[in-house]
Amino acid sequence: MKLNAVTIGLAALALVAGAGYASAETVSSDVGASFQSIGPLAFGPEGILFAADNKAATIYALDLGSEASGKTPGAKDVPAIDQKIAAMLGTDVREISVTDLAIEPRSKNAFVSVERGPGANLGTALLRIDGEGTIDVVSLDKLKYTKVQIGNAPEADPSARRDPRAATVTDMAFVNGRIFIAGLSNEEFASKLRSVAYPFDKVDQGTSVEIYHGAHGQWETRSPVYTFVPYDVDDEPHLIAGYLCTPLVKFPISKLEAGQKLVGTTIAELGNRNRPLDMIVYSKGGKDYLLMSNTSRGVMKIPTDDFGSQEGITKHVPDGNQAGIAYETIAELEGVEQLDFYDEGHTILMSRTGSGALNLHKVALP
16 A cells, blocks of 8 residues: 555545544563564655455554665566565465555565465565565564554454455554545444554544445445555545445545544446556656556546545446546556555566566556
């Protein structure tokens, strides 16, 4: 998940922390973080990497220190990176899953979270790829860290089509001293947007968020935000959120109040039978764009010009049709599973080839 180049003015931030749901715990440097699982990543200030552990319903803030950079700054293409990672971890490529990709803002090295398993090979790893394409396992043993636990996480249900516990945290972004967290809770209105100040204080119980899902023709509160970006709409800070099957929704940050419910504005229905994977916002030619990777519709380039004026979608959009703000498919970007902002001219991504290999690329922003 992704910080981006767009400056977010949050002077009007009025998110109410509300009743605390968990306290932060500071751990000395000789212990090392121990993950049960590792998923979404987000960079904060000065080498702090936030990493979500959904099994433990915990968010770690890892102080990377000298681990924030390898020998060479920048990023380099790495073909078949999944095979190289599997070889490093001593397992088969079929037993690893890349769960997120994030660029360290200063070194521009890529950081990748990986899960290995199932069975006896179950494990996690945090990897760094430097400007020469060298892949290193980041040793957590000597890293200082703090952590905070989410108090109202859903119970695990491995028999479910989608285990709700695995969606406790679906995405994160650090903005103006707070980490914003999308995911599910154990409450009736399950879909939540939570936040916590960093250094960690208390994670709030979250705002229940409701949306109109055009493809389904109904209001929904249980489907989580899968990916989001912070973005100013008409000079007001918002979170722009992508949902399964595939509404695009805006939430004003000033309206996020812990323990309350907020109805988002659905500004686009991008068609059914697909899932958003990752999003970034960038500027090109004097205009801003949202770039979204997707399970079945390729990479979508969406202009943000009408994010403020677009009327909310509140009627059924049947048969896989689209409504609201339109998008352009970037045909040359195929099989993209992970996406992050690199610099003003580039994005970094991981894409799956037709033969099944996963490649790391730095490409020009479209």
